[in-house]
Amino acid sequence: MALLFGIGGLIVFILWPYHQYTFRFNPEDLLDQYVDGDRPTTMSAMRRALALRIKADMAGKWRIIQRLRLALQIALVFLLLDILAWLLASGHLITSQGAPASVAHHTCVLGNGQDLKFARP
Incomplete structure (x- = not known):
């Protein structure tokens, strides 16, 4: 669960807007600074x-x-660790019979003397 929150935090960091990120010069600033000064x-x-x-x-x-590249690399490592944790967790829950190991089998005796078997997760 911590890995999932780590991935979410890194996604927020990556998608957070950068106000200082400019792509071109402002023509008015260029004219004011170099021509009309x-x-x-x-x-x-x-x-x-x-x-x-x-x-x-x-x-x-x-x-x-x-910073964004580093955040993406860390998010990738967290994602791979999260996938690995899920794979290991699902691999340990399956027994040799194919039923999940966490399922408990219970027997309930009915009033007529018959046994009723059921599984409870």
Whole structure:
């Protein structure tokens, strides 16, 4: 049961939204910073600044991706352990006759002297 809760917690962690995860530049920010500012920036300076910004964004995304990758790997291990636990538990419940070992057989004597056998889980 703990493995199942562990898997659920990791799923929540993986699916939790990341607000700092951006995929592109905002054009208004680029225009404000490089064109409409106090001093317009040269093309070479703008390319350099954008390359450094891309590098910083890539490093930030890399940390998020690594955390997600690690969470997925841990969830996979938990899932495999959970499946193994289920297989071992179901294998130990079956006896050589094919009936579950946890089933107890009881005999009930009826009023007419007949025995009635039934199984109770």
